[in-house]
Amino acid sequence: xxxxxxxxxxxxxxxxxxxxxxxxxxxxxxxxxxxxxxxxxxxxxxxxxxxxxxxxxxxxxxxxxxxxxxxxxxxxxxxxxxxxxxxxxxxxxxxxxxxxxxxxxxxxxxxxxxxxxxxxxxxxxxxxxxxxxxxxxxxxxxxxxxxxxxxxxxxxxxxxxxxxxxxxxxxxxxxxxxxxxxxxxxxxxxxxxxxxxxxxxxxxxxxxxxxxxxxxxxxxxxxxxxxxxxxxxxxxxxxxxxxxxxxxxxxxxxxxxxxxxxxxxxxxxxxxxxxxxxxxxxxxxxxxxxxxxxxxxxxxxxxxxxxxxxxxxxxxxxxxxxxxxxxxxxxxxxxxxxxxxxxxxxxxxxxxxxxxxxxxxxxxxxxxxxxxxxxxxxxxxxxxxxxxxxxxxxxxxxxxxxxxxxxxxxxxxxxxxxxxxxxxxxxxxxxxxxxxxxxxxxxxxxxxxxxxxxxxx
Numbered sequence: 001x002x003x004x005x006x007x008x009x010x011x012x013x014x015x016x017x018x019x020x021x022x023x024x025x026x027x028x029x030x031x032x033x034x035x036x037x038x039x040x041x042x043x044x045x046x047x048x049x050x051x052x053x054x055x056x057x058x059x060x061x062x063x064x065x066x067x068x069x070x071x072x073x074x075x076x077x078x079x080x081x082x083x084x085x086x087x088x089x090x091x092x093x094x095x096x097x098x099x100x101x102x103x104x105x106x107x108x109x110x111x112x113x114x115x116x117x118x119x120x121x122x123x124x125x126x127x128x129x130x131x132x133x134x135x136x137x138x139x140x141x142x143x144x145x146x147x148x149x150x151x152x153x154x155x156x157x158x159x160x161x162x163x164x165x166x167x168x169x170x171x172x173x174x175x176x177x178x179x180x181x182x183x184x185x186x187x188x189x190x191x192x193x194x195x196x197x198x199x200x201x202x203x204x205x206x207x208x209x210x211x212x213x214x215x216x217x218x219x220x221x222x223x224x225x226x227x228x229x230x231x232x233x234x235x236x237x238x239x240x241x242x243x244x245x246x247x248x249x250x251x252x253x254x255x256x257x258x259x260x261x262x263x264x265x266x267x268x269x270x271x272x273x274x275x276x277x278x279x280x281x282x283x284x285x286x287x288x289x290x291x292x293x294x295x296x297x298x299x300x301x302x303x304x305x306x307x308x309x310x311x312x313x314x315x316x317x318x319x320x321x322x323x324x325x326x327x328x329x330x331x332x333x334x335x336x337x338x339x340x341x342x343x344x345x346x347x348x349x350x351x352x353x354x355x356x357x358x359x360x361x362x363x364x365x366x367x368x369x370x371x372x373x374x375x376x377x378x379x380x381x382x383x384x385x386x387x388x389x390x391x392x393x394x395x396x397x398x399x400x401x402x403x404x405x406x407x408x409x410x411x412x413x414x415x416x417x418x419x420x421x422x423x424x425x426x427x428x429x430x431x432x433x434x435x436x437x438x439x440x441x442x443x444x445x446x447x448x449x450x451x452x453x454x455x456x457x
Contacts, residue, residue, distance in 0.1 A: 090119065108146040170183050205258075209249045219246035286353045354378070394421075395422025405424045
């Protein structure tokens, strides 16, 4: 990797676990002409364009229904897309349906009922959904409301070099039995923004992938790590690289020759990963914690002769939902009491400025409690007060915009399905805002655009 691309920038960061109009919209037409039904014709009997000759009603020819997407054809996953339909009958009831399959073939679907305006047009930025997977004015609802056909499946993108394809369909009529297909199209959403470079990292023990923006460096650096799922996930890093950051997606267990479990973790590994960026040179000055814990969870942490044991758990505090899934939000012991105080992560030793993004309905653990306790501890030791942004009705997995809410899935440490919390619409709005907030935070503390974005949920 060229030093010119990354160095010398004075900052790097650890990150733990957005309508650009195309110059010419894509107009996708139905493969067969729109045919009038008796019901549709009856809606137009009062139209001055219709002429009655004896018992014959003459109906003027109409164009086929068309789906219009802006930007045209494809766009980055974290960008909104404008969806409109033209060529419908005035006030025609229609059902819009979206579906995609993940890399393993799992099907995700969403649908919503709409009514065209008096000109036979439908614009999801102006027309509210009348029901279905969501209701109200939700221009991106067909994406964030996607639900898996089978339970316990979370939408995850593992190969960022290929897009996810969303199939969009317009059907005549409303549920429960919408009619024939009027038009359809395929919309691709990619995870590797144009010009972003992807470079595998195999240096010493470090295993990950570095993503570099297309423009000349230097760039502020970010190390991006997910939680207890293991392996290497790159989609957040690749999307952030499109915003002007050099981002290394870092694996730390259950990947290639790394340890298979997180029973024992050595922080020297993460230090080595940071030194990979520091060698350019860079410095750790800011950190974003997304629904993180201030207590060490799952395994023992080692660092230069120091040991941090995991916080204790009490499985008797597991609750079971009506669907039979575990609710583990109360399982962990408090890191403020008894021997579990030894599991409290010494955040006061960090030189970073912190931003905590908190889902207040996180059922994995008590994220808001942990963020507040970290804030107290930092201030008690004379450190800078962190910024905490709380999102109501928001669950554990705060993803980049438009990822659907994962209600429940298998927990790698628990070994059984658990609920993650959150309500679909509130969670979707939180993801859009959190994505903006963390970019603003990074630009402010790592260099770039100053200022903050007011939180809007």
